[in-house]
Amino acid sequence: xxxxxxxxxxFAGTYEKSFARIEKDVERLKVQRRPLGYYSYQQxxxxxxxxxxxxxxxxxxxxxxVVLLGVAEGRxxxxxxSLETAKRSMIKELKDMTRYDKIKSLIDxxxxxxxxxxxxxxxxxxVAGAGKAIMPLFDKLATTLISDNPMLLEDLRRxxxxxxxxxxxxxGALQDSCNVKFENIALKQRLIELEKQLDxxxxxxxxxxxxxxxxxxxxxxGIKRQRIELLLPLIGATDLDDWPGGIRQQFKAAAPLVxxxxxxxxxxxxxxxxxxxxxWDQGDAVGAWSGDNLAGVLFPTADxxxxxxxxxxxxPEAPELLLIFNPQWELQGNLVSDFGFGNRKAASLALVESxxxxxxxxxxxxxxxxxxxxxxHPNKWQVHTVSRSGSEAFLTAFDGQPSYAQLQEALxxxxxxxxxxxxxxxxxxxxxxxxxxxxxKQ
Numbered sequence: 001x002x003x004x005x006x007x008x009x010x011f012a013g014t015y016e017k018s019f020a021r022i023e024k025d026v027e028r029l030k031v032q033r034r035p036l037g038y039y040s041y042q043q044x045x046x047x048x049x050x051x052x053x054x055x056x057x058x059x060x061x062x063x064x065x066v067v068l069l070g071v072a073e074g075r076x077x078x079x080x081x082s083l084e085t086a087k088r089s090m091i092k093e094l095k096d097m098t099r100y101d102k103i104k105s106l107i108d109x110x111x112x113x114x115x116x117x118x119x120x121x122x123x124x125x126x127v128a129g130a131g132k133a134i135m136p137l138f139d140k141l142a143t144t145l146i147s148d149n150p151m152l153l154e155d156l157r158r159x160x161x162x163x164x165x166x167x168x169x170x171x172g173a174l175q176d177s178c179n180v181k182f183e184n185i186a187l188k189q190r191l192i193e194l195e196k197q198l199d200x201x202x203x204x205x206x207x208x209x210x211x212x213x214x215x216x217x218x219x220x221x222g223i224k225r226q227r228i229e230l231l232l233p234l235i236g237a238t239d240l241d242d243w244p245g246g247i248r249q250q251f252k253a254a255a256p257l258v259x260x261x262x263x264x265x266x267x268x269x270x271x272x273x274x275x276x277x278x279x280w281d282q283g284d285a286v287g288a289w290s291g292d293n294l295a296g297v298l299f300p301t302a303d304x305x306x307x308x309x310x311x312x313x314x315x316p317e318a319p320e321l322l323l324i325f326n327p328q329w330e331l332q333g334n335l336v337s338d339f340g341f342g343n344r345k346a347a348s349l350a351l352v353e354s355x356x357x358x359x360x361x362x363x364x365x366x367x368x369x370x371x372x373x374x375x376x377h378p379n380k381w382q383v384h385t386v387s388r389s390g391s392e393a394f395l396t397a398f399d400g401q402p403s404y405a406q407l408q409e410a411l412x413x414x415x416x417x418x419x420x421x422x423x424x425x426x427x428x429x430x431x432x433x434x435x436x437x438x439x440x441k442q
Contacts, residue, residue, distance in 0.1 A: 087159055091166070104173070200372055200384055200392055201361070204233065208260040211359040214376035215261070216268060218358040219321050221378070225312065227355040228325045229362050230257050231372070247299065247328070251285035258289070258298050258325050266294050271321055280304045284328065295319040301328045302338035305348050312351065324355055357401060366407045368418030371395070373402065383410055385417075388432070 095101060201207035211228060218226055232253040234242055243249050265271050273291040280286040280297070287298045290311060300308050312322055329338045329352065339348035360375040363386070370386040380397040387393075396410045411417040 091163070094163075094167075094170075200374060201231075204257065204260070207231065207361060208257060208264070210361075210376055211257075211261050212264045214359040215265060215321075215323065218356065218377040219271075223356050223358060223377075224320065225322050225355045226324075226358040227327065228261075228323055228358065229360040230254060230326055231361040231363060232257070232326075247285045251287065251299065254298055254326060255287065258287075258296060261323075262289055262294065262296050265321070266291070280307050290319065292317075293320040295321070296323040296325060298325045299328050300324050302348070305329075305339065305351065309351055312354075322355075327352075360401070364407070366404065367411060369411055369414075371407060371411075373407075375401070383407065385414060387416070 199206075201210055207230065211230065215226060215228070232250055235249065235253045245252075262275060266273065266275065271294045273293050275289045275291040275294065278288045278290070280288055281301065281304055284301050284303065285299055286301060286304050288307070288311070289296045295311055297304075297308060297311070308324070312318055331338075331349070331352070337345050339345040339352075357375065358377040360373060360381070363370060363372050365371075372384045372386055372392065373381060374384065375381040380399060381401055382397045383395045383402065384392045385395050395414055398406065402410070408419070411419055414420070
């Protein structure tokens with residue numbers, strides 16, 4: 001009985017507490033449902049304040065987001081500006097390292113459409129090395145400064161591509177600049193060669209002086225047997241023949257030249273001494289001037305090769321310097337050699353070929369054009385054109401004595417050459433040449 005009472009009391013107490021709690025909730029609900037005007041302003045503000053504050057809070061949050069975005073954009077702008085400044089600094093450093101401004105000025109000055117040959121490996125490696133040195137810097141910037149901004153990162157990548165393209169263009173400009181440099185060197189070398197060209201002698205004295213200088217230079221270089229070809233002044237020419245008196249008339253024109261050359265040479269140390277004069281062949285006008293140290297033979301022929309050998313191999317001592325002037329033998333073109341056959345021919349040719357051409361001034365007519373070939377040791381063999389009016393111009397130069405075929409080929413580069421004219425123009429020029437040569441000689 002006692003246990004039943006205890007359970008009943010606990011059950012009743014539980015319900016009592018539940019009813020008390022319900023009464024409180026009902027009372028609270030009654031307070032909240034009070035009619036308008038019953039609440040105080042503070043209570044009314046408390047009830048509706050949450051709804052009124054929500055737009056203000058939303059506006060404040062929006063304003064705060066805008067401010068934060070502005071701050072972030074400002075930060076990104078400053079980073080971008082800093083990156084652009086760094087990029088300009090790097091490009092300026094690259095320009096300084098590769099001398100960009102100087103190279104560009106050379107291109108602007110000399111490039112007619114791009115004018116030393118491949119550039120030096122050191123110069124190209126310097127440019128390439130500068131570009132490779134910049135790339136790691138860009139990568140570092142990309143990973144440390146702007147790795148959190150995809151737009152700036154993309155801009156940096158584009159900048160890297162632009163720098164690489166600029167590097168390639170700079171290497172190309174460097175190659176072009178080197179080509180310009182090498183072409184300028186070639187032009188300067190050509191100018192030096194032109195300045196070294198010998199002037200064609202126009203009279204007796206310049207030809208003698210030029211020949212003496214060439215002979216002396218060759219003799220000092222160890223050439224003791226020399227062949228000299230002189231351009232003879234015309235004397236006694238007629239309307240039909242420049243040399244009506246033949247070889248004897250040519251001897252009268254050549255002898256003063258030879259004597260003038262020998263007179264100067266025998267004043268040189270090692271060539272002094274008197275010279276005796278002898279005529280080896282009256283019919284062919286072969287003359288010889290000989291002394292202990294110096295000797296010269298004018299118009300030697302195949303028939304006088306024996307006397308020439310005796311002079312060249314004179315005992316007890318041959319002349320220190322032996323010259324032959326305008327030899328009359330022909331080494332090519334004849335069906336039968338001027339020197340005969342067999343051993344005699346071989347011995348004669350060996351003697352003839354022992355004489356080195358050291359001075360050569362000869363006028364030739366090649367394919368309808370007049371040329372003068374000039375060689376003075378140690379210079380090249382120069383070819384000059386001679387016009388109908390007598391004016392002369394340098395055409396080209398050869399390292400060795402040019403052949404007739406080489407002279408024909410060289411004439412192709414001369415616009416006024418007869419070989420470059422039409423058939424009618426060539427016929428007209430030949431007629432004019434015949435008329436000019438038929439005019440009385442002054």
